[in-house]
Amino acid sequence: MSGISRDDIELLSGWFGALDGIGANDDGSVTRLGYSDEEDALIRTVADLAAERGFPHYADEAGNVFIHNGTGEGEYTLIGSHLDSVVQGGRFDGVAGVLGGLFVLSGIGESLPLKVGIFRMEESSSFGLATVGSSLATGRLSGEKLHNIKNSAGKTLHERITERGHSASPRKISAVKEYLELHIEQGRVLEAKGLSLGIVNSIAAPVRLRVTFTGRQDHSGATPMNLRSDALVGAAMLITDVERFALAELQNASVATVGVIQNAPNVFNVIPGETALGIDVRGIDLESRERVVLRISRRAEDIARERELDCSVNIVSKSDPVRMDAGLQKKLSACAAKLGVRYMIMPSGAGHDAMNFVDICPAGMLFIPCRDGISHNKREFAKIEDIITACKVLLEYLRS
Numbered sequence: 001m002s003g004i005s006r007d008d009i010e011l012l013s014g015w016f017g018a019l020d021g022i023g024a025n026d027d028g029s030v031t032r033l034g035y036s037d038e039e040d041a042l043i044r045t046v047a048d049l050a051a052e053r054g055f056p057h058y059a060d061e062a063g064n065v066f067i068h069n070g071t072g073e074g075e076y077t078l079i080g081s082h083l084d085s086v087v088q089g090g091r092f093d094g095v096a097g098v099l100g101g102l103f104v105l106s107g108i109g110e111s112l113p114l115k116v117g118i119f120r121m122e123e124s125s126s127f128g129l130a131t132v133g134s135s136l137a138t139g140r141l142s143g144e145k146l147h148n149i150k151n152s153a154g155k156t157l158h159e160r161i162t163e164r165g166h167s168a169s170p171r172k173i174s175a176v177k178e179y180l181e182l183h184i185e186q187g188r189v190l191e192a193k194g195l196s197l198g199i200v201n202s203i204a205a206p207v208r209l210r211v212t213f214t215g216r217q218d219h220s221g222a223t224p225m226n227l228r229s230d231a232l233v234g235a236a237m238l239i240t241d242v243e244r245f246a247l248a249e250l251q252n253a254s255v256a257t258v259g260v261i262q263n264a265p266n267v268f269n270v271i272p273g274e275t276a277l278g279i280d281v282r283g284i285d286l287e288s289r290e291r292v293v294l295r296i297s298r299r300a301e302d303i304a305r306e307r308e309l310d311c312s313v314n315i316v317s318k319s320d321p322v323r324m325d326a327g328l329q330k331k332l333s334a335c336a337a338k339l340g341v342r343y344m345i346m347p348s349g350a351g352h353d354a355m356n357f358v359d360i361c362p363a364g365m366l367f368i369p370c371r372d373g374i375s376h377n378k379r380e381f382a383k384i385e386d387i388i389t390a391c392k393v394l395l396e397y398l399r400s
């Protein structure tokens with residue numbers, strides 16, 4: 001789109017630059033975990049940048065920070081995201097949404113009630129739980145549950161939050177009229193289509209399956225090929241079918257991944273007696289996702305029968321896709337079209353803070369392309385111009 005000034009680019013680039021060294025690793029990546037000194041430093045720096053432009057901030061009891069324009073206690077629009085990263089992550093995931101939010105706030109000034117939310121610990125790197133700050137703030141997660149969630153060192157998430165001076169049971173956020181989030185796509189779709197904006201219609205949710213094949217653990221030298229009951233070979237057959245079943249649902253945007261193989265005893269000279277697969281199936285179309293899950297389960301049983309193995313299929317977890325507000329999608333689309341921004345409506349394969357707001361207010365998300373679709377990696381990169389384009393669409397929406 002036209003109308004992006006050199007001043008805008010310099011301003012936003014300067015803000016990214018101010019955060020550059022925080023949590024920086026020698027290999028060029030950053031490690032900025034949730035509820036860490038690095039996350040605190042990022043929040044302080046962004047709050048200082050906001051203060052320079054006359055915007056104050058406050059924190060809720062869980063440590064989520066809200067930058068605002070002092071327009072009173074009534075209903076307000078919230079633009080949110082996060083500043084934390086994965087271990088050895090990149091500088092745009094989450095950060096683009098927070099700095100983009102501050103850019104929009106600068107454009108709006110005091111003309112309408114607007115806040116920028118910085119939510120703690122969006123990434124699941126240290127405690128295995130994602131979108132912690134926004135889940136606590138919206139009441140979707142109870143602080144009590146955090147007593148049972150531990151990191152690899154055995155510390156509970158409850159301890160981590162309280163020892164840093166926050167509470168795991170914050171007051172529930174209120175008066176949010178609508179929630180908006182700008183985020184890098186973390187995929188290759190926009191780049192491949194040459195588009196600078198995606199309007200998210202739905203956030204995919206995973207079903208996680210654990211499929212265990214049990215055969216007979218035998219000597220790998222002394223057991224002839226026709227007398228074996230090899231659990232790993234059965235699992236291997238299923239792995240290629242998992243890919244095939246998801247590929248058949250390409251049109252419906254379902255995906256399936258075998259991310260875990262636990263093979264026992266996993267040594268050179270023993271035929272595997274037990275192999276367990278961890279399978280993640282995601283989609284925004286529940287029927288399509290269910291078809292993939294069903295085909296995987298049936299195929300596992302067929303393989304077990306054919307190869308005389310035992311097999312168990314367990315659903316480890318299951319959550320439903322989250323729909324973004326239809327009215328917001330329409331309005332954001334109209335604003336993009338008005339500005340001459342080429343966009344597409346698209347699903348999000350990854351989870352985001354926006355998921356936690358759908359029960360309390362209309363929620364909408366904008367995606368911007370990231371180079372080669374790479375994310376959670378030091379090579380993660382998004383163009384400042386694309387971030388500004390998405391900000392202009394948000395500004396157009398807020399002013400309309």
Ligand SMILES: [Zn+2]
Pocket residue numbers: 082093094122183
């Ligand atoms: Zn993110």
